[in-house]
Amino acid sequence: MKSFGFFHLKGIGGQIAALVLASTVALHLVVTTAFLIGRPDRSDAPPDGAHQLTDAALLLGSAEASERPRLVADLARAFPRLGIEILAPGTASVEESDNPHLHGMRRHLGRGYKAVQLTPSVAGSRVGVELPDGTMIAGRVEGGPRPWFWGGPWLMALMTAFICVSVLGLWAARALAAPLSSFAKAAENFSIDGGAEPLPERGPEEIRSVARALNRMHERIARLMSDRTRMLAAISHDLRTPITRLRLRAEFIEDEGNRKRMLMDLDQMRSMLESVLSLLRNDRKVEAVTLVDIASTLQLVADQFGDMGHVVHYDGPASATAAARPDDLHRGVTNLVENAVRFGAEVTIRLDISGTTLVIDVEDDGPGISDARKQEMLEPFVRGDDARTMDESTGFGLGLSIARAIALAHGGELSLHDRKPHGLIVRMQLPLWQQPRLAA
Template sequence: MKPFGFFHLKGISGQIAALVLASTVALHLVVTTAFLISRPDRPDAPPDGARQLTDAALLLGAAEPGERPRLVADLARAFPSLGIEMLAPGTAIVEKGDGPHLHGMRRHLGRGFKAVQLASDGNTRRVGVQLPDGTVIAGHVDGGPRPWFWGGPWLTALMSAFICVTVLGLWAARALTRPLSSFAEAAENFSLDGTAEPLPERGPEEIRSVARALNRMHERIARLMSDRTRMLAAISHDLRTPITRLRLRAEFIEDEGNRKRMLIDLDQMRAMLESVLSLLRDDRKIEAMTLVDIASTLQLVADQFGDMGHVVRYDGPASATAAARPDDLHRGVTNLVENAVRFGAEVTIRLEVSDTTLVIDVEDDGPGISDARKQEMLEPFVRGDDARTMDESIGFGLGLSIARAIALAHGGELSLHDRKPHGLIVRMQLPVSQAPRLAA
């Protein structure tokens, strides 16, 4: 780590340090401003009615009884809003309630004085104070002192601190998590056709370094797959010619048995080559998503296999429209039905549609697949037979993997389930509305 690299503002650590420092400075500025504006000891602080009445009661209690009328008149002229007056001798005061301002007055008045709440006059409160010699004075109080936290600098400081920390925290969370969200979205939309936009290289230096590394990795993977595709295309082109020559030469073999066996081997080589290229090629033009009548596609596949002598039924709605790639979908379902008719006598293509998902089940009455091998059977070149004989009638173990790749390209999934009492259910689940993407 570089010296003082923690304070490098282009990195995450520097931005967090700057955020904490800015929050602390902003909080101190708000608190200082609140106290400078609302400090109670400033010379022009507005008078408090309860405090004025308390001071007046203490002054009158210390004065001679003959001087009190003159002092009351002077106080009334000095503080007209206080409305101070002396009640007639012998006037009985009746308490009308209590309040926090009375507790403060009683605490400052001390023994010998009695402060009570009188009848209210409008929005102000009338408070009476009985002096030690029984004289009663009364005045108007505007509610008395409020709690220490209400309306003072404390509440303003706390509210401002909460707002500052919340706003800065939300900004920091968004600034740091937005690149991570874009990374997750890029991983979900990863494709090799060149349509995916590169990750934006913005944000803190560490985030930009990760985005730059991911973009380079995407380029390397795309280049590797492109080289592999070109290599397979060259191999397929070079192999087709010698296979064709061998087939022509095999026709001239006089021994019927040897000629037949050689032609079968050549057909297996050709079929295996075409199957591998069908799985691995990605240089074809990507089919566009369009509205497809899924039910018609499934019924078409069932009719095609029925024409070839297989018992294949379709069970589902007469019409069901969803966004899909029609040729890929037809190819995937065809692969599933080919596997089903290879191991079962009767096959059912079942379609169920909900608001968000459509489910295509291809059911057969064959021997099924054990639970231990269900996940393994979805991998390329894994076949259901144990002999591993290269027989085209058994297949090369690519049908399920191709169908699974097509399901993933539609944003769905492919899974294997048991059928009662025996058989297998291959379930393809596709979203009704999805963002088109390509399986990596």
């Protein structure tokens, strides 16, 4: 019975098979009905007006000559649109014609009768029938013959097939595209903080199975990330205590040089631990999007580094409002300036608004980064090239990756560019307005 699972109506295959079967049955019913009504086996039957004239000619041909005027008058009253009359001898003007009405009439009249086209030959013209005794009657055959491509059973079959295929295509597009669109939207809003709604489990069985699998995957990933964060938080808590004890013990070392080197190593361990935890916690942090004065934020960052003795300038408008996460934005720009002042003597923060995009450039006059390593530098724990080698004062390769994650969470991007004649430009591009989104 497993081989018949394809025809299960809860699945896509079964529903499509059922729709194809129903369409085929409907197509056959329409073709059969059209056949019974149109009777293609009697294709030589004359049209309605010609049929009436043919019956009238057969009736008059079998009647006595003295009865024909009365019969013609009766036929004229019964079929006023036919316009039947008896023509006087020698008054009929006959022309050659390939009218399909005449072919059908000649088949039904038989021998002794002659159907001819009377002039003028136009649609709705008069057709004459010569009786066996030479008498000519005439009648009007309304309308010309229908085109060969119109009215046949095959046309009904073609139209029905087109309708069935259209219905099948629309149904398949709706049944498959709608769930896939919801999958794409769920993937776009994917987060590990549990804020995203689970995928609706509706539609064919295959779609419901995929939705259930994605929901379970989301739960497993969220649980894994939560366990990882709790584990690292516990490690951080446990490591702070021995680091503090080691720092206290290092204070009692009599050798000044060894004491300074040990304290420096302990400070570096503590800074590295806090930086890693900061990066990991950023994955789970979701800050609300609000209107922020970007210019004031950048000026504040420049002033803070200026108070610490660094040369940091702000170049841009006095006010520029945009939708952003204020704490995340401040943190991202601070990381960029920290990198810049570490390798350059003078730093400039530039703000430019171009259309619907807000561009923040952090420029330094340091040694810069080679083109081959610009993309690599955006990854976590990757430090600069030989000109930016880590020493006691450098970081751990997390500043750019955190700033990039913040830019992506705002719907923007972060890129590295060369500064002339030397130095580096870190460019953060953000949209002026954005819909509230989950953190990247």
